[in-house]
Amino acid sequence: MRSDDNLFPDSSELLRLDNQVCFALYSASLAMTKLYKPLLDAIGLTYPQYLVMLVLWEGDQLTVSELGERLYLDSGTLTPLLKRLESAGLLARQRDAQDERRVRIALTDTGRALRAEAEKIPACVLQRTQCTLPELQALTSQLGTLRARLAPRRSHT
């Protein structure tokens, strides 16, 4: 076996930017956000706000924590974001009567209605990626696995 066949690259190779999964992820994610920008501008949402709305369209009345578990974001990120969506008239934030520590998020009619505007977005994005649906589904699944390994869901003791 020649030394070139060694499967483990040296530190010089390992530190090359283009060999970093982290950079591939990072730059692809930012590029994806830029792709969404004009589509979301049209309906008045930022990209993280869109993610929040996707969760709420699946079912609202969630607490801030529950939203955070779904999106892997904390209250420091969500609280101001939700306040902006409230100002925009898309949702209401109300303290839970049973447990005053919790804040429940409820869609307004306007917020629910926005879903119709958003329905055309996935097809636009799919087209721009120049990928087939199965390809994207496979990638989504791989990334989900990776994320689960990186950030293991805390077992709720």
Place this chain on the structure above:
Amino acid sequence: MRSDDNLFPDSSELLRLDNQVCFALYSASLAMTKLYKPLLDAIGLTYPQYLVMLVLWEGDQLTVSELGERLYLDSGTLTPLLKRLESAGLLARQRDAQDERRVRIALTDTGRALRAEAEKIPACVLQRTQCTLPELQALTSQLGTLRARLAPRRSHT
């Protein structure tokens, strides 16, 4: 053919959070950044600062624009970041004598020396991903392709 076999999902499926490649990318990227956090804290860098250093370790004397092309970031992001790295003593920013519009970035000895500290990072990360090197290389390559499709490199007219 049953209607269930229809390859194109309806809008309800297409808008589900867990079917979004964009969210898979976004959440995996943030999870990856969190994985790096303690490793980078140890050498006093943030994650985007680490990416800048990776580029400079491959070769410095780049202009801000050249760095930006490599990392897909603009001067609004890089200028303050580079100033922080300069304050930390890792690099120097100097106007190009030939073209005073450009600012050249040069590593200091401290900046070059930091590379040795960073050499252990890739192995730590690889271990934490619980993936094989070929798996990660394949994913990196797929993500590179996707990013290229999303953000086509401008042909320099």
Place this chain on the structure above:
DNA sequence: CAAAAATAAATTGCACACAATTTGATTGTC
């Protein structure tokens, strides 16, 4: 049941990202 521990949001402070604008320098055109 009172004090301590735990929990949920909110707040604070820092560092990105990026659109849009500004500042200053260079190039192209006549």
Place this chain on the structure above:
DNA sequence: GACAATCAAATTGTGTGCAATTTATTTTTG
């Protein structure tokens, strides 16, 4: 050689992300 167009960084303003702390509430424990 003036002057418009272009270009490179820097600046400004907004919106995240997130660690660390604070505030308010609920639960646990002695």
